[in-house]
Amino acid sequence: MAEELAFNKPKVELHVHLDGAIRVETIVDVAERRGMTLPVATVEEMRDLCSLKNPSTLTEFLSKFNHYMPFIAGDREAIKRIAYEFVEDKAKEGVIYVEARYSPHLLANRDVEPIPWEQKEGDLTPDEVVNLVNQGLNEGEKAFKTKARSILCCMRHMPKWSMDVIELCKKYRNDGVVAIDLAGDELMDTKAYPEHKQAYEEAVKSGVHRTVHAGEVGPPSVVKEAVEVLKAERIGHGYHTTDDQALYRRLLEENMHFETCPISSRMTGACDPDFTKHPLIRFREDKANYSLNTDDPLVLNSNLHKDYEVAKKFMGFTEEEFQRVNINAAKSCFLPEKEKRELVHQLCEAYGMVEHTCF
């Protein structure tokens, strides 16, 4: 008998890395087509290699990307394919709207310095990567009826890419790109890298939406900086905000949205491995504005249903709270106002709620 799902209703997902959500079968398939040698013999062994088994550190977690990104980066067909398959996978999880994030530079092999993953220089630029992902998401949306938009990531350790990233956000804002993000190791001090700040200033100036990975493994000061300096409208993860009560209270009052990823937070060592001590419980009790997300299902060998299951089993989440979470996610998404209202309306209908209680 099929296992009962914790929340078998339409969902919104706001924090998932496209390059952390690739199918293992696709990695193996692409490697074979490209005549590249895989480090292991089978799909199952590859799955093992690419995923974490036990709670670890963010550094260890991010090192998993090294095992598979070289097979995907620089290949036009693969990049479009992972975007298309991503939408199919989200549709199967009952997601009706998703924002997929990635670094265009980490998938390119030209006009990127340094060229990532020890690739030889080729002819695929970050600009064309964005174009290919847009095509894949768009075709996926048409085929599977899940609306998909993207967020382009700056990387903390690569400040020289950041101005490119904001220019790509501006260029493709009418073609599926809805926001800018800052990902990677948040323990790196952004003050030492003025390019990130400059990119975010340009985002504010040109009306590009902003989210920032902060307070995942880092202290509340990183969250403060994200809000005050980078003018973040949403916080990626944000668990450690609760370590600074004044900041936490202030962000609650401002209705700041936290993009939480329960299973990821355990495996990256961001939070206590005991889910019953998770800051998400505090968020729930305080009726904070947050969403539930997968982050990197490939690296976690997981899926969205499992995150909801954890919330139900260990954190006391009810059907009502799952509905509230998804309506908050819809209200905090980076779609234009009219589309956002349509999305909220769609959820209200699916949950059998009276419209005015949704807004």
Ligand SMILES: O=c1[nH]cnc2c1ncn2[C@H]1C[C@H](O)[C@@H](CO)O1
């Ligand atoms: O949980 C995360 N925290 C910080 N950075 C992350 C996380 N998951 C993935 N990334 C990085 C690795 C990816 O290559 C990059 C863009 O998606 O973002």
